[in-house]
Amino acid sequence: MRRESYTIGILCVAVAFAVIFAAPLGRIMRQSFGERAYSEGNAHIAQRTVCETEQALSKSLRDARAAPPAIPAFVYSNYPFNFKDELLISGGAARGMKKGDGVTAGEMLLGTIYEVFRETALVRTIFDARTRFAVRIGEKGADALLVGGSTPRVTLIAKNADIREGDVIYAVYPGMPYGMPVGTLVRRVPSSDSLFDESAIQVPLNPADIRAVAVLPSLSSE
Amino acid sequence: MNTFRLRHMIVGFLCLSIALLLSWLMRGAAGWMPDIVLATLVAFAFYGKLSDIFVLSGFAAWISNWTDMFQAETILLVVLPFAVFGLRKTILPFKNPFSVLLLTVGCVMAFYAIAVGRGVLSDPWMLARTAMLSGLWGAFVYAFFSRMEIQ
Numbered sequence: 001m002r003r004e005s006y007t008i009g010i011l012c013v014a015v016a017f018a019v020i021f022a023a024p025l026g027r028i029m030r031q032s033f034g035e036r037a038y039s040e041g042n043a044h045i046a047q048r049t050v051c052e053t054e055q056a057l058s059k060s061l062r063d064a065r066a067a068p069p070a071i072p073a074f075v076y077s078n079y080p081f082n083f084k085d086e087l088l089i090s091g092g093a094a095r096g097m098k099k100g101d102g103v104t105a106g107e108m109l110l111g112t113i114y115e116v117f118r119e120t121a122l123v124r125t126i127f128d129a130r131t132r133f134a135v136r137i138g139e140k141g142a143d144a145l146l147v148g149g150s151t152p153r154v155t156l157i158a159k160n161a162d163i164r165e166g167d168v169i170y171a172v173y174p175g176m177p178y179g180m181p182v183g184t185l186v187r188r189v190p191s192s193d194s195l196f197d198e199s200a201i202q203v204p205l206n207p208a209d210i211r212a213v214a215v216l217p218s219l220s221s222e
Numbered sequence: 223m224n225t226f227r228l229r230h231m232i233v234g235f236l237c238l239s240i241a242l243l244l245s246w247l248m249r250g251a252a253g254w255m256p257d258i259v260l261a262t263l264v265a266f267a268f269y270g271k272l273s274d275i276f277v278l279s280g281f282a283a284w285i286s287n288w289t290d291m292f293q294a295e296t297i298l299l300v301v302l303p304f305a306v307f308g309l310r311k312t313i314l315p316f317k318n319p320f321s322v323l324l325l326t327v328g329c330v331m332a333f334y335a336i337a338v339g340r341g342v343l344s345d346p347w348m349l350a351r352t353a354m355l356s357g358l359w360g361a362f363v364y365a366f367f368s369r370m371e372i373q
Binding site (some may be wrong): 024026117119129150158 | 238246250253254255257277279283285286287291313337341345348
Protein backbone atom coordinates (compact mmCIF):
# COMPACT_ATOMS: atom_id res chain seq x y z
CA MET A 1 0.00 0.00 0.00
CA ARG A 2 2.81 2.36 0.98
CA ARG A 3 4.83 1.45 -2.11
CA GLU A 4 1.77 2.03 -4.27
CA SER A 5 1.30 5.52 -2.81
CA TYR A 6 4.94 6.36 -3.46
CA THR A 7 4.72 5.26 -7.09
CA ILE A 8 1.57 7.26 -7.77
CA GLY A 9 2.99 10.20 -5.82
CA ILE A 10 6.13 10.24 -7.97
CA LEU A 11 4.03 10.00 -11.14
CA CYS A 12 1.85 12.92 -9.96
CA VAL A 13 4.91 15.07 -9.25
CA ALA A 14 6.46 14.15 -12.62
CA VAL A 15 3.31 15.08 -14.55
CA ALA A 16 2.83 18.31 -12.56
CA PHE A 17 6.48 19.22 -13.22
CA ALA A 18 6.11 18.47 -16.95
CA VAL A 19 2.89 20.50 -17.24
CA ILE A 20 4.24 23.51 -15.36
CA PHE A 21 7.93 23.65 -16.30
CA ALA A 22 8.26 21.72 -19.55
CA ALA A 23 5.18 22.75 -21.53
CA PRO A 24 7.02 23.21 -24.88
CA LEU A 25 8.45 19.70 -24.55
CA GLY A 26 4.94 18.22 -24.81
CA ARG A 27 4.39 20.21 -28.00
CA ILE A 28 7.65 18.94 -29.46
CA MET A 29 6.82 15.35 -28.46
CA ARG A 30 3.47 15.68 -30.19
CA GLN A 31 5.15 16.88 -33.37
CA SER A 32 7.80 14.21 -33.42
CA PHE A 33 5.46 11.40 -32.40
CA GLY A 34 5.95 8.48 -34.73
CA GLU A 35 9.15 9.76 -36.29
CA ARG A 36 11.61 6.95 -36.84
CA ALA A 37 14.81 6.75 -34.87
CA TYR A 38 18.19 6.51 -36.54
CA SER A 39 21.08 4.37 -35.39
CA GLU A 40 23.84 5.57 -37.74
CA GLY A 41 27.12 7.33 -36.86
CA ASN A 42 26.49 10.61 -35.06
CA ALA A 43 28.75 12.84 -37.18
CA HIS A 44 27.29 11.55 -40.42
CA ILE A 45 23.76 11.95 -39.12
CA ALA A 46 24.47 15.47 -37.89
CA GLN A 47 25.86 16.54 -41.28
CA ARG A 48 23.02 14.97 -43.19
CA THR A 49 20.46 16.40 -40.78
CA VAL A 50 21.85 19.93 -41.23
CA CYS A 51 21.68 19.62 -45.04
CA GLU A 52 18.20 18.12 -44.99
CA THR A 53 17.00 20.77 -42.56
CA GLU A 54 18.34 23.57 -44.77
CA GLN A 55 16.65 22.03 -47.80
CA ALA A 56 13.36 21.52 -45.95
CA LEU A 57 13.36 25.04 -44.50
CA SER A 58 14.19 26.71 -47.81
CA LYS A 59 11.43 24.70 -49.50
CA SER A 60 8.97 25.76 -46.78
CA LEU A 61 10.01 29.39 -47.22
CA ARG A 62 9.64 29.13 -51.01
CA ASP A 63 6.16 27.67 -50.49
CA ALA A 64 5.27 30.50 -48.09
CA ARG A 65 6.49 33.07 -50.68
CA ALA A 66 7.53 35.61 -48.09
CA ALA A 67 8.83 38.62 -50.02
CA PRO A 68 9.90 41.75 -48.09
CA PRO A 69 8.43 43.49 -46.18
CA ALA A 70 6.74 40.21 -45.23
CA ILE A 71 8.37 38.38 -42.33
CA PRO A 72 8.91 34.66 -42.90
CA ALA A 73 7.89 32.48 -39.97
CA PHE A 74 7.70 28.78 -39.24
CA VAL A 75 4.71 26.96 -37.82
CA TYR A 76 5.47 25.32 -34.46
CA SER A 77 2.12 23.71 -33.67
CA ASN A 78 -1.58 23.63 -34.47
CA TYR A 79 -4.65 23.85 -32.23
CA PRO A 80 -5.51 20.24 -31.38
CA PHE A 81 -9.32 20.47 -30.91
CA ASN A 82 -12.34 21.50 -33.01
CA PHE A 83 -13.96 24.87 -33.85
CA LYS A 84 -10.84 26.95 -33.33
CA ASP A 85 -7.92 26.87 -35.71
CA GLU A 86 -4.79 28.49 -34.37
CA LEU A 87 -1.15 28.22 -35.34
CA LEU A 88 1.78 28.98 -33.09
CA ILE A 89 4.44 30.60 -35.29
CA SER A 90 8.03 31.67 -34.74
CA GLY A 91 8.96 35.33 -34.53
CA GLY A 92 6.78 37.24 -32.12
CA ALA A 93 7.39 40.71 -30.76
CA ALA A 94 11.16 40.21 -31.09
CA ARG A 95 10.72 40.10 -34.90
CA GLY A 96 8.35 43.06 -34.99
CA MET A 97 5.09 41.14 -35.24
CA LYS A 98 2.01 42.70 -33.72
CA LYS A 99 -1.65 41.96 -33.17
CA GLY A 100 -3.70 42.36 -36.36
CA ASP A 101 -0.85 41.56 -38.78
CA GLY A 102 -2.01 39.49 -41.75
CA VAL A 103 -0.62 36.00 -42.30
CA THR A 104 -0.38 34.38 -45.71
CA ALA A 105 0.65 30.98 -47.00
CA GLY A 106 1.51 30.63 -50.68
CA GLU A 107 0.27 34.23 -51.19
CA MET A 108 -3.22 33.20 -49.99
CA LEU A 109 -4.62 34.94 -46.92
CA LEU A 110 -4.52 32.43 -44.07
CA GLY A 111 -5.49 34.55 -41.07
CA THR A 112 -4.32 37.23 -38.67
CA ILE A 113 -2.16 37.39 -35.59
CA TYR A 114 -4.25 37.80 -32.47
CA GLU A 115 -1.77 37.21 -29.66
CA VAL A 116 1.92 38.06 -29.61
CA PHE A 117 4.54 36.69 -27.22
CA ARG A 118 8.23 37.57 -27.12
CA GLU A 119 9.42 34.92 -29.58
CA THR A 120 6.19 33.38 -30.82
CA ALA A 121 2.77 34.52 -32.00
CA LEU A 122 -0.67 32.94 -32.28
CA VAL A 123 -2.45 33.13 -35.62
CA ARG A 124 -6.22 32.80 -35.92
CA THR A 125 -6.88 31.29 -39.35
CA ILE A 126 -9.89 31.42 -41.65
CA PHE A 127 -10.68 27.86 -40.48
CA ASP A 128 -11.47 29.21 -37.00
CA ALA A 129 -15.19 29.56 -36.17
CA ARG A 130 -14.56 33.02 -34.62
CA THR A 131 -13.06 34.55 -37.77
CA ARG A 132 -15.15 37.23 -39.49
CA PHE A 133 -14.05 39.83 -42.02
CA ALA A 134 -15.26 41.63 -45.12
CA VAL A 135 -14.50 40.19 -48.55
CA ARG A 136 -15.33 40.96 -52.17
CA ILE A 137 -16.23 38.45 -54.87
CA GLY A 138 -15.37 38.33 -58.56
CA GLU A 139 -14.62 41.07 -61.10
CA LYS A 140 -17.60 43.13 -60.00
CA GLY A 141 -16.43 43.07 -56.38
CA ALA A 142 -19.70 42.00 -54.77
CA ASP A 143 -19.56 42.63 -51.02
CA ALA A 144 -19.85 39.73 -48.57
CA LEU A 145 -18.79 38.59 -45.13
CA LEU A 146 -16.38 35.70 -44.64
CA VAL A 147 -17.37 33.43 -41.76
CA GLY A 148 -14.62 31.07 -40.62
CA GLY A 149 -15.00 27.41 -39.74
CA SER A 150 -13.75 23.99 -40.79
CA THR A 151 -15.51 24.83 -44.07
CA PRO A 152 -15.26 28.62 -44.39
CA ARG A 153 -18.16 30.34 -46.16
CA VAL A 154 -19.18 33.74 -47.44
CA THR A 155 -22.50 35.16 -46.26
CA LEU A 156 -24.57 38.33 -46.76
CA ILE A 157 -24.25 38.17 -50.56
CA ALA A 158 -26.85 40.45 -52.14
CA LYS A 159 -29.53 38.57 -54.08
CA ASN A 160 -28.82 40.59 -57.22
CA ALA A 161 -25.02 40.25 -57.04
CA ASP A 162 -23.55 39.26 -60.42
CA ILE A 163 -21.31 36.39 -59.32
CA ARG A 164 -20.94 32.76 -60.27
CA GLU A 165 -19.27 29.54 -59.20
CA GLY A 166 -15.49 29.72 -59.40
CA ASP A 167 -15.29 33.49 -58.86
CA VAL A 168 -12.34 34.55 -56.76
CA ILE A 169 -12.91 35.82 -53.22
CA TYR A 170 -10.48 38.39 -51.84
CA ALA A 171 -10.10 40.15 -48.51
CA VAL A 172 -11.00 43.74 -47.72
CA TYR A 173 -9.26 43.72 -44.38
CA PRO A 174 -8.30 46.90 -42.54
CA GLY A 175 -4.53 47.33 -42.37
CA MET A 176 -3.79 44.69 -45.01
CA PRO A 177 -2.99 45.12 -48.70
CA TYR A 178 -6.28 45.32 -50.60
CA GLY A 179 -7.29 42.17 -52.44
CA MET A 180 -5.45 39.31 -50.75
CA PRO A 181 -6.99 36.14 -52.29
CA VAL A 182 -8.85 33.82 -49.91
CA GLY A 183 -10.40 31.19 -52.19
CA THR A 184 -13.10 30.66 -54.78
CA LEU A 185 -16.89 30.52 -54.67
CA VAL A 186 -18.29 26.98 -54.63
CA ARG A 187 -22.10 26.99 -54.80
CA ARG A 188 -24.41 29.92 -54.21
CA VAL A 189 -27.48 29.09 -52.11
CA PRO A 190 -30.08 31.24 -50.31
CA SER A 191 -29.31 31.97 -46.65
CA SER A 192 -31.57 30.48 -43.95
CA ASP A 193 -33.55 33.75 -43.66
CA SER A 194 -33.77 34.01 -47.51
CA LEU A 195 -32.76 37.69 -47.38
CA PHE A 196 -29.27 37.09 -48.75
CA ASP A 197 -27.28 34.34 -50.46
CA GLU A 198 -24.29 32.45 -49.13
CA SER A 199 -21.71 30.00 -50.39
CA ALA A 200 -18.97 27.70 -49.20
CA ILE A 201 -15.42 28.67 -50.14
CA GLN A 202 -12.92 26.42 -51.78
CA VAL A 203 -9.62 27.17 -50.04
CA PRO A 204 -6.52 25.60 -51.58
CA LEU A 205 -4.82 25.27 -48.19
CA ASN A 206 -4.80 22.53 -45.58
CA PRO A 207 -3.81 24.04 -42.20
CA ALA A 208 -2.32 20.71 -41.10
CA ASP A 209 0.17 20.81 -44.00
CA ILE A 210 1.37 24.40 -43.58
CA ARG A 211 4.92 24.55 -42.26
CA ALA A 212 5.87 28.15 -43.04
CA VAL A 213 3.95 31.40 -43.43
CA ALA A 214 4.59 35.03 -44.30
CA VAL A 215 3.54 37.75 -41.86
CA LEU A 216 2.47 41.01 -43.48
CA PRO A 217 3.04 43.96 -41.15
CA SER A 218 -0.22 45.80 -40.60
CA LEU A 219 -0.48 49.07 -42.56
CA SER A 220 -2.46 50.75 -39.82
CA SER A 221 -0.70 51.71 -36.58
CA GLU A 222 -2.08 50.04 -33.45
CA MET B 223 1.64 -1.26 -6.35
CA ASN B 224 -1.37 -3.53 -6.48
CA THR B 225 -1.54 -5.46 -9.75
CA PHE B 226 -5.13 -4.59 -10.53
CA ARG B 227 -4.59 -0.85 -10.16
CA LEU B 228 -1.35 -1.04 -12.13
CA ARG B 229 -3.16 -2.89 -14.92
CA HIS B 230 -5.84 -0.19 -15.00
CA MET B 231 -3.20 2.52 -15.20
CA ILE B 232 -1.34 0.81 -18.04
CA VAL B 233 -4.52 0.12 -20.01
CA GLY B 234 -5.73 3.68 -19.34
CA PHE B 235 -2.42 5.06 -20.59
CA LEU B 236 -2.53 2.88 -23.71
CA CYS B 237 -6.13 3.91 -24.46
CA LEU B 238 -5.13 7.56 -24.01
CA SER B 239 -2.12 7.18 -26.31
CA ILE B 240 -4.27 5.56 -28.99
CA ALA B 241 -6.85 8.34 -28.60
CA LEU B 242 -4.16 11.04 -28.93
CA LEU B 243 -2.68 9.42 -32.02
CA LEU B 244 -6.08 8.88 -33.67
CA SER B 245 -7.07 12.50 -32.98
CA TRP B 246 -3.94 13.93 -34.59
CA LEU B 247 -4.23 11.65 -37.60
CA MET B 248 -7.91 12.39 -38.09
CA ARG B 249 -7.57 16.14 -37.65
CA GLY B 250 -4.72 16.20 -40.15
CA ALA B 251 -6.70 14.18 -42.68
CA ALA B 252 -10.26 15.44 -42.21
CA GLY B 253 -9.79 18.79 -40.43
CA TRP B 254 -12.10 17.54 -37.69
CA MET B 255 -12.12 14.86 -35.00
CA PRO B 256 -14.30 13.56 -32.17
CA ASP B 257 -12.90 14.44 -28.73
CA ILE B 258 -11.80 10.92 -27.93
CA VAL B 259 -9.03 12.11 -25.61
CA LEU B 260 -11.56 13.78 -23.31
CA ALA B 261 -13.89 10.77 -23.72
CA THR B 262 -11.10 8.40 -22.62
CA LEU B 263 -10.40 10.54 -19.56
CA VAL B 264 -14.11 10.63 -18.65
CA ALA B 265 -14.34 6.84 -18.97
CA PHE B 266 -11.20 6.46 -16.86
CA ALA B 267 -12.69 8.78 -14.21
CA PHE B 268 -15.29 6.04 -13.60
CA TYR B 269 -12.56 3.63 -12.54
CA GLY B 270 -9.44 5.42 -11.47
CA LYS B 271 -8.48 6.90 -8.14
CA LEU B 272 -8.01 10.65 -7.87
CA SER B 273 -4.23 10.48 -8.19
CA ASP B 274 -4.45 8.11 -11.22
CA ILE B 275 -6.86 10.51 -12.94
CA PHE B 276 -4.48 13.39 -12.26
CA VAL B 277 -1.58 11.51 -13.87
CA LEU B 278 -3.51 10.66 -17.05
CA SER B 279 -5.32 13.99 -17.46
CA GLY B 280 -2.11 15.91 -16.67
CA PHE B 281 -0.26 13.91 -19.32
CA ALA B 282 -3.05 14.56 -21.86
CA ALA B 283 -3.01 18.29 -21.07
CA TRP B 284 0.77 18.45 -21.30
CA ILE B 285 0.97 16.76 -24.67
CA SER B 286 -2.07 18.55 -26.14
CA ASN B 287 -0.89 22.03 -25.20
CA TRP B 288 -0.12 23.94 -28.40
CA THR B 289 1.34 27.15 -26.98
CA ASP B 290 3.95 27.99 -24.37
CA MET B 291 1.25 29.15 -21.96
CA PHE B 292 -1.71 27.49 -20.30
CA GLN B 293 -4.89 27.85 -22.29
CA ALA B 294 -8.49 27.24 -21.19
CA GLU B 295 -8.59 23.95 -23.12
CA THR B 296 -5.52 22.60 -21.32
CA ILE B 297 -7.00 23.39 -17.92
CA LEU B 298 -10.38 21.91 -18.89
CA LEU B 299 -8.74 18.63 -19.88
CA VAL B 300 -7.58 18.31 -16.26
CA VAL B 301 -10.64 19.77 -14.53
CA LEU B 302 -13.46 17.92 -16.35
CA PRO B 303 -12.32 14.37 -15.45
CA PHE B 304 -12.14 15.53 -11.81
CA ALA B 305 -15.69 16.87 -12.08
CA VAL B 306 -16.81 13.47 -13.43
CA PHE B 307 -14.99 11.76 -10.56
CA GLY B 308 -16.85 14.03 -8.11
CA LEU B 309 -20.21 13.22 -9.74
CA ARG B 310 -19.45 9.52 -9.67
CA LYS B 311 -18.67 9.67 -5.96
CA THR B 312 -21.67 11.81 -5.00
CA ILE B 313 -24.87 11.92 -7.03
CA LEU B 314 -24.51 9.59 -10.02
CA PRO B 315 -27.00 6.72 -9.50
CA PHE B 316 -25.83 4.42 -12.30
CA LYS B 317 -22.41 3.25 -13.35
CA ASN B 318 -22.82 1.86 -16.86
CA PRO B 319 -21.79 2.69 -20.45
CA PHE B 320 -24.90 4.80 -20.95
CA SER B 321 -23.97 7.05 -17.99
CA VAL B 322 -20.49 7.41 -19.49
CA LEU B 323 -21.99 8.30 -22.87
CA LEU B 324 -24.23 10.98 -21.33
CA LEU B 325 -21.46 12.44 -19.17
CA THR B 326 -19.03 12.49 -22.09
CA VAL B 327 -21.58 14.34 -24.23
CA GLY B 328 -22.06 16.80 -21.34
CA CYS B 329 -18.31 17.24 -20.90
CA VAL B 330 -17.73 17.86 -24.63
CA MET B 331 -20.53 20.47 -24.66
CA ALA B 332 -19.11 22.14 -21.54
CA PHE B 333 -15.58 22.00 -22.99
CA TYR B 334 -16.53 23.88 -26.16
CA ALA B 335 -18.99 26.21 -24.44
CA ILE B 336 -16.20 27.42 -22.15
CA ALA B 337 -13.29 27.27 -24.61
CA VAL B 338 -14.94 28.64 -27.76
CA GLY B 339 -18.02 30.44 -26.41
CA ARG B 340 -20.51 31.59 -29.03
CA GLY B 341 -18.33 30.22 -31.82
CA VAL B 342 -19.87 26.76 -31.27
CA LEU B 343 -23.23 28.06 -32.49
CA SER B 344 -21.73 28.62 -35.93
CA ASP B 345 -21.78 24.88 -36.57
CA PRO B 346 -24.27 23.04 -34.32
CA TRP B 347 -24.06 19.93 -36.51
CA MET B 348 -20.35 19.65 -35.88
CA LEU B 349 -20.91 20.03 -32.13
CA ALA B 350 -23.60 17.32 -32.21
CA ARG B 351 -21.51 14.79 -34.12
CA THR B 352 -18.41 15.57 -32.05
CA ALA B 353 -20.33 15.04 -28.80
CA MET B 354 -22.10 11.87 -30.00
CA LEU B 355 -18.99 10.17 -31.41
CA SER B 356 -16.99 11.14 -28.32
CA GLY B 357 -19.76 9.69 -26.14
CA LEU B 358 -19.71 6.44 -28.08
CA TRP B 359 -15.94 6.20 -27.75
CA GLY B 360 -16.22 6.89 -23.99
CA ALA B 361 -18.85 4.14 -23.61
CA PHE B 362 -16.65 1.75 -25.59
CA VAL B 363 -13.60 2.46 -23.42
CA TYR B 364 -15.72 2.07 -20.29
CA ALA B 365 -17.06 -1.29 -21.52
CA PHE B 366 -13.46 -2.32 -22.15
CA PHE B 367 -12.51 -1.39 -18.58
CA SER B 368 -15.55 -3.26 -17.22
CA ARG B 369 -14.60 -6.37 -19.15
CA MET B 370 -11.08 -6.14 -17.76
CA GLU B 371 -12.47 -5.89 -14.23
CA ILE B 372 -14.59 -9.05 -14.69
CA GLN B 373 -11.59 -10.96 -15.98
